[in-house]
Amino acid sequence: MLKIDNLSYSFPEKDLYKNISFTLEYGQHCAFIGTNGSGKSTLIDIIMDPEKYMFNGTLEMSPNSRIGYVSQFSQLDKIKDTTVFEYIGEDFIKLQNEITAICTEMETSSDIDTLLEKYQQALDAFNAIDGDFFEDTINKNLNLANLMSYKDSMISELSGGEFKLIQVIKAMLNSPDLIIMDEPDVFLDFGNLNSLKDLINSHKGTMLIITHNRYLLNHCFNKIIHLENMELQEFDGSYIDYNFSLLQTKIELQELAAADTEEIERNEKLINKLRIIATENAEAFRGRTLNARVKIQERLEKRRIKAPFVDIKEVDIGLVTGKKIKEDIALKVNNYSVSFDDVLLENVNFEVKGTEKVAIIGSNGTGKTTLLQEIFENNHDSIELNEEAKVAYLSQIQNKTLNTSNTILQEFYDAGFKTYEDIKSHILDYAFEEEMINRKIGTLSGGEKNMLQLAKLSVSDANLLLLDEPTSHLDTYSQIALEKAIKNYNGSIIMISHDFYTIVNCMDSLLIIEDKTIRKMNMRKFKKMIYANHFGKDYLEIEQNKKSLETRIELALKATDFELAKVLSEELEELIKLL
Structure with missing residues (x-):
């Protein structure tokens, strides 16, 4: 289906790939993984439109292949006045109309041969997308995604998560040879995430999907492509098997590296002794012995194990708590209501304690982000913040907290840093190399922007953090690092998340939005509910033992x-x- 061989590509300020190669066979569902900023989206762009890029190496695609694409960023504005069926069936409807118009023209035209040729071309295109069964297929996939009730709704009535699923259905229904998706899971609630999993698993064709979502990774793929430190490796098998293979390799490599280190240290001591002897004794053979030993040391250093896929540097997220809230309650919400066209939340009541970590979960479009923003703004009569609370906010809309026209350097000067060295030292902990310090924030990947928000948040000296989808776009290594940071944080956290791995790994309790109200649930009950509904009964215990x-x-x-x-x-x- 697709073959990339010895491909190298660089930006002016950064090398991205160094002689990377992989193949994608017909029918494979391939997860494309790697740390933030490693160049996954750029490689997708090269595959989509190789003529735009000056790269070394070769990229071969099966002749006349058609690619379906789902972007990580939804663009609703252009199509908001279209129905769901019209949007999904756009190509089908266009071909139907074209065939009808040609038939009408045939009734009066004398140039029948030209029209017959046009008619055959349109009919071939119609048959290529199984036009006779197109509407049935749309209905089947809408049912699979639990979206059948939206078939005649306007696109503008959908939540972001629902529209993402509609994009996926449209890409699948046009029968492309290869479907490419760039983080299709971002911001999906757990119900929609399950629907996405079902759609992916139901598709018989070839797929290449960038994702960091551990639920999808564990349940959807039979091939892994991992891009790291300009190198790429491919693995035929599941993500769980891939991770286990990495762990085994890590054990082997570290054992070899330990042996090499011991040998290098022994050799270093011998070289130092030989240098002293050679200095005191000018005989030629002493110098030759020293030179031979130095060459051995150089060979040992060269064969030191380098493992770009095994020894990935974990970011060091440090969420520092400001002055602790003395009283027990950090936040009270009394009879809170919010509505736009419809009522989203009505007469909501809850409290958050001074060191409590609470996740807010609920379907897309139920008012979670609005609630978090109003807590941050603290100008609603129903919201009462402790007077000692110092609040910091991470937004899923990244340009609300980041000036995308700033460089990273300017952003941190604006945040109160005094020197270049202080900024450099701080961002190194968040996986930003020094050469990136003058990059415009607008050119960063989604994961890098979220990591930048966390880097700013960590020096805010806040004792109440409001986090709106903090794991979105983050690679799995950064997600795990964030979970550790949340666990170690001594203040209060209110976090909107659809990532149940992050929720169960570091939160104390949940606020669940259902039927326009909020109810509190402890973590034990939540785990039972999630695993009973979506996994086998023993899955939780096996996961914990693992x-x-x-x-x-x-x-x-x-x-x-x-x-x-x-x-x-x-x-x-x-x-x-x-x-």
Whole structure:
């Protein structure tokens, strides 16, 4: 279907790829993963329109292949006055109208041969998208995504998550040879995420999907492409198997690296002794012995193991708490209501304690973001913030908290940093290299912008954090780092999220929006509800045991106890089979 061979590409300020190669076979569902800013979206752009880019290497696509594309950014404005059916069936309706117009023209035209040729071309295109069954197929996929009731609704009536699913259905129904999706899961609630999973798994064709969503990664793919540090590797198999393979490789490489380090240290001591002897004794053979030993050391250094896919640097997110709220309650919400065209929330009541971490969950379009914004603005009669609360806000609309025309340097000077060195030192912890410091924020990827928001948030000295979809666009390594930072934070957090992995890993309780109201739920009950509805009954226990084993392996590697790490790895392999 697609073959890339020894492809290299650079921006003026950054090398992206160095001789990367992979193939994509017919029918494969491939997850495209890698850290933020590694160049995944750019590679997708090159595949979509290779003529725009000056790259080295080759890119081969099956002849006459058609690509369907779903962007990570929804553009509703141009089509908001279109119905769902008209939007999905655009190509079908256009061909139907064209065939009808040609037939009408044939009734009066003398140039029948030209019209017959046009008619055949339109009919071939109609048959290529299974035109005779097109509406049935639309209905089937709308049902699969639980969106059949929206068939005759205007696009403007859909939530962002619902429109994303409609985009996916449209891309699938036009029967492309390859469907490419760039983070189609961003901002989807859990119901819509399940629908996306079902749509992906129902599709028989070839797919290449950029995603960091651990739920989709664990349940949708039979091939993994991993881009990291300008290099790429491909893995035929599931994401769970890929992660286990990485862990096994890490154990092997660290054991070899430890042996190499010992040898290098022994050799270094010998070289130092030989230097002293050679200085005191001018005999030629002493110098030759020293030079030979230095060459051995150089060879040892060259063969040191480099593992761009195994030893990925984890970002260091530090959420520092300001002055602690003395009283028990950080926030009270009494009889809060909000409505636009319809009532979203009505007579809502809840409290958040001074060190409590609370997730807000609910379907797309139920008023979660509006509630968080009004807490931040603190000008609503129903919202009462503790007078000692100092609030900081991370927005899913990134240009609300970031000036996209600023460089990273300007943004942090504006945030109160005094020197270039202070800014450089701070952003290095958030995976921004020094050469990026003068990059315009508008040119960064979605994940990099969210990481920049977190870097600003970490110096806000706030004791109440409002986080609106903080894991959106973040790579899986950054998501895990954020979970650690949230767990270690000593203040209050209110977080909107649809990522149940993040919720169960670091939050204390939940506020669930249902039927225009909010009810509080403890984490234990939430886990039972999610796993009962969406997984097998033993899934939660297996997942927890898997996580515990992975932690023990990590500790064994830190202690260089490679034998224990191998034994634990064998236990983990047996556990993974159950998943």
